[in-house]
Amino acid sequence: MAENQEIMEEKRIKLRKSDLMKSFAIWELTSEMCLSYERLMSLGFCHAMLPILKRLYPDKDDLADAMTRHMAFFNTENQFGALIPGMIASVEEERANGTDYSDEVINGLKIGLMGPLAGVGDTITQGLVKTILLAICVEMGLKGNVWGSIIFFVLYTAYILGVGYTMFFSGYKLGKNAFSKISDTSIIRKLTDCMGVLGMTVAGCMIANYVSIQTVATFTSGDTVIEIQALLDEIMPGILSVGTVFILYALIRKNVSVIKIMGVLVVIGILGAFVGIF
Amino acid sequence: MAENQEIMEEKRIKLRKSDLMKSFAIWELTSEMCLSYERLMSLGFCHAMLPILKRLYPDKDDLADAMTRHMAFFNTENQFGALIPGMIASVEEERANGTDYSDEVINGLKIGLMGPLAGVGDTITQGLVKTILLAICVEMGLKGNVWGSIIFFVLYTAYILGVGYTMFFSGYKLGKNAFSKISDTSIIRKLTDCMGVLGMTVAGCMIANYVSIQTVATFTSGDTVIEIQALLDEIMPGILSVGTVFILYALIRKNVSVIKIMGVLVVIGILGAFVGIF
Amino acid sequence: MAENQEIMEEKRIKLRKSDLMKSFAIWELTSEMCLSYERLMSLGFCHAMLPILKRLYPDKDDLADAMTRHMAFFNTENQFGALIPGMIASVEEERANGTDYSDEVINGLKIGLMGPLAGVGDTITQGLVKTILLAICVEMGLKGNVWGSIIFFVLYTAYILGVGYTMFFSGYKLGKNAFSKISDTSIIRKLTDCMGVLGMTVAGCMIANYVSIQTVATFTSGDTVIEIQALLDEIMPGILSVGTVFILYALIRKNVSVIKIMGVLVVIGILGAFVGIF
Amino acid sequence: MLQAVLVALCTWVCASGIEFTCWSIQLCSPIIFGPIVGAIMGNMELGLQIGCATQLVYMGNIMVGGVGSVDYPMAGCVATALAVATGAAPEMGVTIAVSFGLFGMLAESGKMTLCSIFVHRADKCAARADTKGITFYNVVCPQIINFFFYFIPAFLAVRFGAEYLTDLLDALPEVILTGLEAVGMLLPALGIAMLMKAIFNLKFLPYFIIGYVLSSYLELGMIAVSLVGVAFALMYWFSYREPENSEEV
Amino acid sequence: MLQAVLVALCTWVCASGIEFTCWSIQLCSPIIFGPIVGAIMGNMELGLQIGCATQLVYMGNIMVGGVGSVDYPMAGCVATALAVATGAAPEMGVTIAVSFGLFGMLAESGKMTLCSIFVHRADKCAARADTKGITFYNVVCPQIINFFFYFIPAFLAVRFGAEYLTDLLDALPEVILTGLEAVGMLLPALGIAMLMKAIFNLKFLPYFIIGYVLSSYLELGMIAVSLVGVAFALMYWFSYREPENSEEV
Amino acid sequence: MLQAVLVALCTWVCASGIEFTCWSIQLCSPIIFGPIVGAIMGNMELGLQIGCATQLVYMGNIMVGGVGSVDYPMAGCVATALAVATGAAPEMGVTIAVSFGLFGMLAESGKMTLCSIFVHRADKCAARADTKGITFYNVVCPQIINFFFYFIPAFLAVRFGAEYLTDLLDALPEVILTGLEAVGMLLPALGIAMLMKAIFNLKFLPYFIIGYVLSSYLELGMIAVSLVGVAFALMYWFSYREPENSEEV
Numbered sequence A, B, C: 001m002a003e004n005q006e007i008m009e010e011k012r013i014k015l016r017k018s019d020l021m022k023s024f025a026i027w028e029l030t031s032e033m034c035l036s037y038e039r040l041m042s043l044g045f046c047h048a049m050l051p052i053l054k055r056l057y058p059d060k061d062d063l064a065d066a067m068t069r070h071m072a073f074f075n076t077e078n079q080f081g082a083l084i085p086g087m088i089a090s091v092e093e094e095r096a097n098g099t100d101y102s103d104e105v106i107n108g109l110k111i112g113l114m115g116p117l118a119g120v121g122d123t124i125t126q127g128l129v130k131t132i133l134l135a136i137c138v139e140m141g142l143k144g145n146v147w148g149s150i151i152f153f154v155l156y157t158a159y160i161l162g163v164g165y166t167m168f169f170s171g172y173k174l175g176k177n178a179f180s181k182i183s184d185t186s187i188i189r190k191l192t193d194c195m196g197v198l199g200m201t202v203a204g205c206m207i208a209n210y211v212s213i214q215t216v217a218t219f220t221s222g223d224t225v226i227e228i229q230a231l232l233d234e235i236m237p238g239i240l241s242v243g244t245v246f247i248l249y250a251l252i253r254k255n256v257s258v259i260k261i262m263g264v265l266v267v268i269g270i271l272g273a274f275v276g277i278f
Numbered sequence D, E, F: 001m002l003q004a005v006l007v008a009l010c011t012w013v014c015a016s017g018i019e020f021t022c023w024s025i026q027l028c029s030p031i032i033f034g035p036i037v038g039a040i041m042g043n044m045e046l047g048l049q050i051g052c053a054t055q056l057v058y059m060g061n062i063m064v065g066g067v068g069s070v071d072y073p074m075a076g077c078v079a080t081a082l083a084v085a086t087g088a089a090p091e092m093g094v095t096i097a098v099s100f101g102l103f104g105m106l107a108e109s110g111k112m113t114l115c116s117i118f119v120h121r122a123d124k125c126a127a128r129a130d131t132k133g134i135t136f137y138n139v140v141c142p143q144i145i146n147f148f149f150y151f152i153p154a155f156l157a158v159r160f161g162a163e164y165l166t167d168l169l170d171a172l173p174e175v176i177l178t179g180l181e182a183v184g185m186l187l188p189a190l191g192i193a194m195l196m197k198a199i200f201n202l203k204f205l206p207y208f209i210i211g212y213v214l215s216s217y218l219e220l221g222m223i224a225v226s227l228v229g230v231a232f233a234l235m236y237w238f239s240y241r242e243p244e245n246s247e248e249v
């Protein structure tokens, strides 16, 4: 960071159009390749940011920081959600040039946008556009007309690239407008806090949306059957999910190795299935 | 306003009992005559305030301001809601005598009270009193006894005038007690903000209550039928209503003529019905 | 209080283990003996606090204050909820030694904890443990094996005493850790306010949970039946309960004797039943 | 002929919207106008009975935000007149009333659409402090609409029979009716938008959002949201501090 | 006679409300008292079986805020005694238990109403730091009520047969029962009102309103509202600033 | 043999997760791969028809958060190939597709479980700024899984008939399948916990609690909670004041 600020005094690091294009291409090609239950698109997002980050952070430590930052849980609909990598590109640009955006601002932005854009995007892309295009083209295909397939492929691809491209570069421009003007450190501190508020609010909701740990355990004796999950729901719906997240969070904070935790989870999952908990 | 303050130094403008009686009479006679979809009782409210405003604002500009202020969207139940014109009369009286109540205080009051009083009033007046009186009198009428009609007319009118009168003058007295004691400008500023908070909260709810723009558009091809409204509701319930309000608000802020907007809305409505959107 | 502070300068009053044990014993033996509709476990709680309070407040006025403080409405599940008397014991200890904890802190603690612990406790104690133990033992009993009864008695009693004891003393230790470190008066003021916030939030919910005043009054004429309760629910669910509470609160604040109020309530209840309101 | 004029007059009065002669806008009740129209048509008692029977059907009707489920001037006056004229039994009269009540809702919603025009005219009067103008637009103008929407149809119906009305309705293409409905659906957005202009304050946008979420997602009504609004306003009041130097934002 | 006294004693103990001998107030379970009463009546095994069968019926019964769906002292002790006395099959015993369980809820709610009196007496003891008084009202007095509401009816039932109880019940006019219920419904309002006196603070009224809206409109339970309350309290904590000059409001 | 390889290749491509050649991960649609596989098997038109008929069945399928109700590579490619091979009617083809679609969901969830490993490897690459590593784990590795989970089963199915797959499935004990599901249910908790590490701030815990209550008790979705989050953030913004002396808490 220190080095960056010196650099800035000499010259600003600017993203080139080609960096953005590369980033967009990676986004469209690979962002859902390594979708995992654990973090969904996290790796895809990080990958798509590489052309940006490589340009902005010549220093290896800064680069490592930035890459790690973008390995966090992420999920959105890829076309409308392309706004997010675009916008983050511009925030990283400002950051590389010395504005002191904390991780909270960046994470808050990602978290605050990913949910709504997934909702909007899934509804429009999969619910509307896909269905309409299919409705037309399937009709043709059923009659044996192969143009149905071709038209669908062409139009759908055009839609995806068109919307994705527009959103990605709008995101960049929007971010540019909003973030490049902020230099007052007190405003940045304010922004950091507000993004923290947004991020934490949505995080409370993400647990209910992405984690759904449920037990199928029952206790039976004679005619009496007790469903443990029903009792737990009475205490607090989603208590297992939120409890697990906080236990894991505590472990991570105590620097327990994440790989170890994952191993334990796998063991718990399989053992749990074996003894009839899951 | 400037003039008013000078006047105040000489003598306070006071509302006479006859002004209030006139206002109440107009309220009871005409407040629902020009009920419109666009602003419901707005014109009726403004009309009922005239005897008050004419007395309080000898200066024509002040009068015009005040009249315009009371042309805003308004709706309540007229008997219980009579509290509102009564209370506003006292606030205007303070304002005319120099206390610096902003439009936000006055609008906040109106908006904050009109909803609850409509709920209470409709339930009691139409749900309870009307039904009870009718239940008794209809019985008589069905047997051919014209006293049923007469008794209903007399009692219901008595109820309406009684409740209306009581509420109107209680409103005035209440307002008098609450608002005439406030002179500290810092408290007024505080009040202004709080009324803004109240008004905006309720405004967010008013859209869902008074505007219900829905599209009946569907997309059909073969057996596939997509209801656009269902998709929109998934994104956000009432999105068309809130979207329309904000678009219109933006236009109004850009000083687009309201008459023009109304014309466009009429055209959109009819065209929309024609092409099957509404 | 004044005296206490002097005493403190000389020596701190400390609770003995035997005081806590006595308190716990009273809690387990008598806390639900005088359960009343009006205040549920209030008297039981006060009784259980006596060994604590007698030790801490040698001064009679202080003792009377403290006892009165713990006569307020209280209800929880006794095993998990044993945390509360334990924790309150430690807060009272600090208070007796000069830290200026207001009634708001103590009431806020009690109110904020009693609801969640009742929910958790009822679910686990009655929903889970009781049902499981019964399921096993009833089976035996049905076959005529009296060991079913004996085992149930032993295990259930062990559970109750075990959980109760653990929670009571954990509460004391927890409170000790949390409250004995606070000496800064500005933090105490802050804490007081926060407990007020918590207490008032939960109080708003307690009305809906503990008071359910409903009228069965209907108005009938011919075929028309109006259920008054349905109309009231439309205005505001629970309006009778919240209304009654506030009327009584106003009376109490005006120093109307509580015994008198109770008498009037009894009369209203019976008369109301007589005329068909309840 | 005279009967037709008198019944049409009754219908007009009944639709006038005077609060205390009836209940509230367009709700003048059949129990009152039934016997009057009956008397005009020569059989007060039958009119009374039809009126009361009609009333019974709409016993639970509540008018909220200008929207009810029946239009009384048509259901009460015109239908009663026609029923008395044909000497129908009260039950028959009710059937006629129900269909006229529905027809009348068209007149009602047409009126509430058109009244916007007067409201906008009145805006201009307000801007130049023309109090006479306000009175004119609030009192006189709506009655002109009522003349066309209530007096004329009522007169035609009573004079030439109900089929005149039905023909009139059939002559209007479906799309025009839907279009009018659509306009009636769009207009409130304008009213609220104008209100927003009066009260909007970026600083308070969060409260607007919360009000919106409470009402549209959690389906809380006006009373509940107003309660929450009061709570927020009080919080604001108690946590208020004088702005430090100058007004922020 | 002795049997009747002993069974009545059991019923009384069972209703005493000692936490750890049974479960919690009035929940002394039939599985425990079934065999004891059975032994008194001369057939422990039958008593055990009836007790367990009764228990089975109420397996899911949960007592929340003092309100359950059965009264165990009556359902467990008295009903078992009667069933054993008549040598009924366990199934028959259950039927008797169910009706006695309902009857007992009357005793229970009567008790919870009357206990208010002791609580108010105890208030006065508290005010004069009379710790003995507290003990007296909390422990001794309720047992006197229990004597009348449990011992006596149990004794009568076992001695003279169930019809005595039914007669007793029939002798009470319906309106008195409803009246007592109504009083039981009104009393908690007093308890909460007194609590309000202890904690009410105008400054925190907004939180009260929000708690109320959450629970009565959105039907959130105590746990959820407490969570929200904690959230508000924390917000308050983190945004707290020392009052500028003096206490506001 | 060649056919089997080619169809398996198609299945692999279809499962690759390239966004714009198909729709999004594993959603490569039967309408596109139907005719291709058909052509490979020697009857493009039949393939097209089966593909389209399959598509029709899943018309309303929406994939949210990586979870859909069908796996297209299996339902589209493999099922079509088998159906064309046996010369089945399109309707028959759809039946095969449905069962393969379900089978494929197993492959899918297995993949999403295993991919966690690559993500953790990638974490290490990120920590040492190894950009090549990121690419390797994001692009190359998942395709290896796809090879085993899609190419091999597809090849076997087309080469030796569907029963091979069924046997494979039967060979896996039930508990392993449930166990894998359980792991897939536990893993997101780790992802969120790591996110929490990045954003957790005690000061903002209240907002977390409220977000949690809104979503789990009141069942508000992400969009609604984000709206509320924005509202809170704005409130914070407008009420923000510079910390007095030093950072609090």
Ligand SMILES: OC[C@H]1O[C@H](O)[C@@H](O)[C@@H](O)[C@@H]1O
Residues within 6 Å of the ligand: B040, B041, B075, B076, B077, B078, B118, B122, D024, D025, D063, D064, D065, D066, D067
């Ligand atoms: O709902 C309040 C109010 O709305 C409109 O103004 C009319 O329908 C009134 O009759 C009603 O009382």
Ligand SMILES: OC[C@H]1O[C@H](O)[C@@H](O)[C@@H](O)[C@@H]1O
Residues within 6 Å of the ligand: C040, C041, C075, C076, C077, C078, C118, C122, E024, E025, E063, E064, E065, E066, E067
């Ligand atoms: O609900 C909490 C609590 O309420 C009352 O005090 C009794 O019903 C207890 O048995 C119960 O545990």
Ligand SMILES: OC[C@H]1O[C@H](O)[C@@H](O)[C@@H](O)[C@@H]1O
Residues within 6 Å of the ligand: A040, A041, A075, A076, A077, A078, A118, A122, F024, F025, F063, F064, F065, F066, F067
């Ligand atoms: O729900 C958002 C997003 O979630 C996952 O990443 C996939 O299912 C996508 O197809 C979807 O768009």
